[in-house]
Each structure stands twice: as structure tokens, then as C-alpha cells.
Amino acid sequence: MKYYTYYPGCSAEATATPLGLSVPPVAKALDMELAELEDWNCCGSTPYHSTYKLEASVMAARNLALAEKVGLDLVTPCSNCYVVLSSVNTYLKELPDFREKVNEALAAADLTYGGGIKVRHLVEVLYTDITPEVIASKVTKPLKGLKVASYYGCQLVRPNGFDDPESPHSLDEMVTSLGADSIPWEMKARCCGSSLIMPEPDVALGLINKLLKNAQDHGAQCLITPCPLCQINLDAYQSQVNSKFNTSYNLPVLFVTQLIGIALGIPAKELALSKNIVSPMRVLAPYL
Amino acid sequence: MDETIAVTPAAGVSFTDEVCSIPGGDAIRSCIQCGMCTGSCPTANNWDYPPRRVIAMVRAGLREELLSSNSMWFCASCYTCTVRCPRDIKPADIMHALEVLSIRSGLNTKESRTPVMYQCFVDSAKGNGRVYELGMMIKLFLKTNPFSAFKLAPVGLGLFLHGRMPLKPTRIKGIKELKVILDKAKKLGGAK
Numbered sequence: 001m002k003y004y005t006y007y008p009g010c011s012a013e014a015t016a017t018p019l020g021l022s023v024p025p026v027a028k029a030l031d032m033e034l035a036e037l038e039d040w041n042c043c044g045s046t047p048y049h050s051t052y053k054l055e056a057s058v059m060a061a062r063n064l065a066l067a068e069k070v071g072l073d074l075v076t077p078c079s080n081c082y083v084v085l086s087s088v089n090t091y092l093k094e095l096p097d098f099r100e101k102v103n104e105a106l107a108a109a110d111l112t113y114g115g116g117i118k119v120r121h122l123v124e125v126l127y128t129d130i131t132p133e134v135i136a137s138k139v140t141k142p143l144k145g146l147k148v149a150s151y152y153g154c155q156l157v158r159p160n161g162f163d164d165p166e167s168p169h170s171l172d173e174m175v176t177s178l179g180a181d182s183i184p185w186e187m188k189a190r191c192c193g194s195s196l197i198m199p200e201p202d203v204a205l206g207l208i209n210k211l212l213k214n215a216q217d218h219g220a221q222c223l224i225t226p227c228p229l230c231q232i233n234l235d236a237y238q239s240q241v242n243s244k245f246n247t248s249y250n251l252p253v254l255f256v257t258q259l260i261g262i263a264l265g266i267p268a269k270e271l272a273l274s275k276n277i278v279s280p281m282r283v284l285a286p287y288l
Numbered sequence: 289m290d291e292t293i294a295v296t297p298a299a300g301v302s303f304t305d306e307v308c309s310i311p312g313g314d315a316i317r318s319c320i321q322c323g324m325c326t327g328s329c330p331t332a333n334n335w336d337y338p339p340r341r342v343i344a345m346v347r348a349g350l351r352e353e354l355l356s357s358n359s360m361w362f363c364a365s366c367y368t369c370t371v372r373c374p375r376d377i378k379p380a381d382i383m384h385a386l387e388v389l390s391i392r393s394g395l396n397t398k399e400s401r402t403p404v405m406y407q408c409f410v411d412s413a414k415g416n417g418r419v420y421e422l423g424m425m426i427k428l429f430l431k432t433n434p435f436s437a438f439k440l441a442p443v444g445l446g447l448f449l450h451g452r453m454p455l456k457p458t459r460i461k462g463i464k465e466l467k468v469i470l471d472k473a474k475k476l477g478g479a480k
Contacts, residue, residue: 010419010458017452039461041417046365047406048413050387054477055470059413062469083365091311098311105473109465158367159378165371191330191366198428199401200362201440203331236443236452275450 006034009078016228021272022257043084058105060088065113077122079155079227086119124162127170132177140265142179149220152189153230178263187214192233222252252280303351310385315377325369325379335359355395360386361402417460
């Protein structure tokens with residue numbers, strides 16, 4: 001059994017519910033104990049860090065301070081939480097003046113952070129600590145013949161990721177360990193437009209169209225991603241892309257934990273497959 | 289931005305110095321204007337001044353032109369520029385710093401909806417300790433163009449029908465404690 005402190009992030013409780021629901025059963029099947037960080041708060045995300053820097057850093061640091069009391073690695077399945085929490089963590093470790101200022105604010109609530117926590121992405125933990133080999137050894141329903149496009153998005157691999165920032169391979173290896181075919185495609189780590197989908201939908205829809213086209217052209221039957229924002233953009237906005245660009249994509253976009261869960265024999269209901277907007281049931285039927 | 293008070297730079301501190309003072313910001317002094325950042329940026333064709341030019345403008349001290357432009361608000365934080373820059377500049381971090389300065393100075397463009405969305409997000413995160421996505425989206429549309437909400441209504445409805453759009457926000461237990469530390473941070477660092 002491996003032990004971690006778990007930070008789901010706000011999306012996992014709302015727009016990324018299928019991620020939030022599929023992580024615990026998969027973790028259990030892989031002998032990981034993910035204990036949710038008690039009373040965690042929003043990491044501040046890019047919007048807060050791009051408007052009120054010190055406040056946002058303090059917001060992120062409250063989580064680090066709470067996690068330090070437990071002492072285990074802080075693991076998040078959200079790529080944006082990962083970038084924000086890990087970069088604030090790095091600054092707090094490397095810049096004593098900044099740490100002093102942040103700690104002065106935290107002290108107002110009797111908290112302090114000494115820089116002793118490691119922030120990690122769930123995919124990195126699955127790849128490094130659990131390993132694709134061990135995942136393969138626990139597969140009960142091999143996904144033989146399923147063509148999967150592994151979509152990394154940006155913030156899992158940039159700027160401080162554990163994988164190659166241009167041509168990552170960790171998700172591909174995990175998909176292969178499940179018995180599925182991980183298709184090669186050029187855009188696996190290109191941007192989906194992230195939160196620009198709200199203020200600048202035309203810009204983001206154009207980027208999403210390019211991604212879906214590239215995956216489809218290479219024969220993908222579905223995509224997987226760890227990132228809540230990528231999943232929403234590619235899944236929930238797929239119909240908008242179809243009407244804007246006169247396309248007819250019908251590509252399910254699964255969270256990586258949902259696909260792992262299917263191969264491990266976890267029931268579809270526990271993996272929240274019915275909550276994906278583009279239904280994955282047709283593609284997954286042979287494996288359920 | 290309702291909460292923001294317009295701030296002019298402190299006497300004696302140039303715009304260039306101000307941007308250079310962020311962690312790693314000093315690296316822009318060694319920019320060779322190769323254009324790798326612009327060539328790597330997925331949204332650059334929408335920017336008033338693309339990333340390479342933004343760096344040049346910071347170095348030239350063109351504060352008002354830059355802070356009132358739409359440029360940095362198109363940064364999607366993909367960090368492609370950051371991992372490719374041959375001079376180890378972190379352009380995405382520079383864009384985030386320019387966003388902070390743009391809001392602080394009150395120069396931020398009224399034509400981009402991104403600053404409004406960011407503020408709605410901040411209000412939501414501060415209010416409950418966790419972001420309430422539905423509330424944030426409704427506020428954004430009310431503050432910008434309510435009619436554009438109709439276009440995206442099917443997406444919201446789809447998420448709602450699939451149980452991905454809770455009707456109630458989640459509030460953390462330590463919300464008072466969080467507000468206390470955020471107030472303290474505000475006093476310590478202003479909006480910086």
C-alpha cells in the first residue's frame with residue numbers, strides 16, 4: 001500500500017465529476033491510499049494568480065500548510081491545480097523573502113509552511129510509483145483493439161512536468177499497459193484553449209477543432225486526458241465545434257482514470273461513464 | 289474592476305524594472321528577439337502585440353500601450369513558449385505579471401472579456417473557498433454580454449443534465465480563517 005494526501009480540486013466536484021468519482025475506485029484497486037486533504041481550498045488557479053499575486057499565493061499556501069501537518073506527498077488529478085500548487089511551492093522553497101511574507105499572512109490563522117511538501121500530479125504517481133507494469137498485471141479486461149488518442153494537454157507536461165514537454169509518452173505507455181492501442185498523433189500535447197472557451201469561444205473552438213480532427217484522422221475511437229478543462233472543452237463543447245465548423249465528430253473523451261478503471265474491471269457505474277457528454281458506451285461496449 | 293484602485297508605479301521604479309522584479313523576470317534582459325515564443329503561441333494571431341513584441345515593449349518601457357492592449361489576455365497558459373525559449377525567459381509568467389499590472393493600473397482593455405472572467409473567478413474562490421463554476425459563468429455573462437449566454441446555454445444544460453453542474457456552491461469550513469489570511473496578504477502586498 002502506498003500513502004498520499006489527496007487534493008481533488010474544485011472541478012472534480014462539479015464540471016469534472018467523472019474524474020472526481022473515478023479516482024477513488026481506481027486508487028483502491030492499485031493499492032494507493034489517497035486521504036483527502038481536510039478542508040482544502042481552491043488553489044487560486046491562473047485567474048487569481050494573474051490578478052492578485054500575493055493573495056493567490058497565500059491561498060495556494062494554505063493547502064500546502066495543511067498538507068505539511070500530514071507530511072505525505074500532495075497529489076492532485078487536476079493539471080491546473082498541479083501547475084499552480086507546484087510553482088507556488090517552488091517559489092516558497094527558493095525565495096526566503098517571499099516565504100516570509102506568505103507565512104506572515106498564514107500566521108493570521110495560526111498556520112505556517114516550512115517548504116516540506118512535494119506536490120505531484122496523479123498521472124506522475126501512477127507512472128512512477130505504481131508503474132505501467134504493475135497496472136498491466138492487474139488488468140482483468142484487456143482493451144484489445146481499442147484505438148485511443150492519449151491527450152496530455154499542456155500543464156501536465158509544461159512548464160515543470162515529469163515527461164517530455166514536446167512529445168510525452170507516459171500516458172501512451174499506460175494505455176498500452178491496458179491492452180489498448182495508443183495511436184500516434186502530432187497534437188497530443190497542444191493547447192485546447194483552456195479557459196479562453198468562456199471569454200473567447202471562437203479562439204478556443206478553433207483549437208479544439210484542430211485537436212479533434214488530428215485525433216480522428218489518425219483513427220482514434222476515443223481520447224483520454226487527465227485535465228478537467230481539456231476534458232470539458234473536448235467533450236462538452238464538441239457539439240459547438242460540430243455546428244461551427246460543419247463537422248460530425250462523435251469522439252468520446254474519457255478521463256484517464258475512467259479508462260484504467262474499465263480495464264481493471266471496475267463497474268461502469270463507479271466510473272461515472274454516464275456523465276460523459278459524448279457517450280462512450282458504443283465504443284466501450286465490448287469491454288464492459 | 290470594482291475592487292481595484294488605480295495605481296501608478298512607485299517613483300524611481302521603471303516599468304521594465306517592475307516586470308523584471310517577478311521571479312525569473314530578469315531574464316528578459318537577455319532576449320534575442322528570435323520569435324520562438326510567437327511562433328509557438330497557439331493564439332498569437334489574436335494579440336494586438338504578439339509575445340516577441342511584448343517582450344520588446346517591456347524593455348522599451350512602453351507601459352501604457354502594452355497594459356491597455358489585449359495581448360496578455362489571450363495567453364492560454366500552455367507554456368509552450370516557456371519550454372522552448374533559448375534564453376530561459378518564461379514568457380507565460382511575464383504575461384501573467386502583465387495581467388496583474390494591467391488590472392492594478394486600471395489600464396486594462398474593456399474590449400476583452402478575460403479580465404472580467406478572472407475577476408468573477410476570484411470573487412467565487414474568495415467567497416466560498418472553492419470555485420463555484422455555475423455561479424461564476426452566470427456572473428460573467430451578466431457582466432459582459434447576457435445574450436451570448438444563449439449560445440452556450442446548450443453546453444451548460446448538457447453538463448447539468450449529466451450531473452456536472454451542481455446548483456449549490458460548496459463552502460469550506462475554514463472560510464473565516466481563509467478570509468483573515470487573504471485580508472492580511474492584501475495589507476502586506478496590495479494587489480501585487
